[in-house]
Amino acid sequence: MKLEFIPLYEVFEKYKGGCPICKIIKDEEKAYCEHLFEDEVLKDPEMYVKIRETNFCHYHLELLNNSYDKLGLAIALKANISYKLQRITDKRKSLKKKRGKETKNKCLICDYLSERDKYQMHILMDILHADKEFVEKHSEGLSKLCFHHLNMLMESAKDVTPQIEKIIKINETAIEKNITDLEWFITKFDYRFQDEPWYDSKDSIERALKLLRGGYYD
Incomplete structure (x- = not known):
């Protein structure tokens, strides 16, 4: 059995509460959120920029506030809010200037889970074939x-x-x-x-x- 097959096999064997793929995505969401605010992640320049510029959705803001490390969350919120304040300041200064359409960033966690969703479905299709x-x-x-x-x-x-x-x-x-x-x-x-x-x-x-x-x- 391929190593990448094991998590899906295990969730199909053990989880009886609903959609097995939803269960594995939920577990991945928990692991990702716990990892997101660890020191080494916050100190990673590339990840710091992603955290700073993301638009956390309402659901994930509530989840992070109720479930995860408050210090890491505070650091992330400070960076995120400071970035948004700077954007407002920049807009105010350029209100009378012609500017291009602003790109709105999606929720970092939602984007991650969307990719994991596609990956797990790909694995399921491989399992069905094998x-x-x-x-x-x-x-x-x-x-x-x-x-x-x-x-x-x-x-x-x-x-x-x-x-x-x-x-x-x-x-x-x-x-x-x-x-x-x-x-x-x-x-x-x-x-x-x-x-x-x-x-x-x-x-x-x-x-x-x-x-x-x-x-x-x-």
Whole structure:
């Protein structure tokens, strides 16, 4: 087995809470954020410029504030805010001058995770090509792919192989069941059905949310 296959194999074997690829991206997000504000990273001129000039999204600002090293965060925020203040000062000085359209930088962490997302999907496609029994062995995990990763899978596939076809079918079955369970959940609020059992509908909203947004926020 190739070394790069191991993390995905492990998450498919151990994680039962939702989309396995979302889980591995969430773990990579945690590791990247923890690493981002270490001394050697902040002292790296190239990384310092990236941190200074990025536009951290709202979600990652909250995540960094609630979960990670405050000293490193303070250093990063000082650099980031100082840079933005300088940009405002430059704009004020050139308000009457003709200037080109400003390029807006994306969130550094979001960009990193987007690249890791593509990489993990590439690895999954390689695994499906190399391991013909992967779908059979991990059908439960593959049936929990969120819409984002299911669409990525279909877009990454060069053709609809039997493996890809099976993954699509097991996800269609799981999604249809989720819809049926949501319908029963709604029906249970009709007083005529209040004494009927809930069946599998109690977690139907949770499953629907994971399907729509992925498992990033478990």
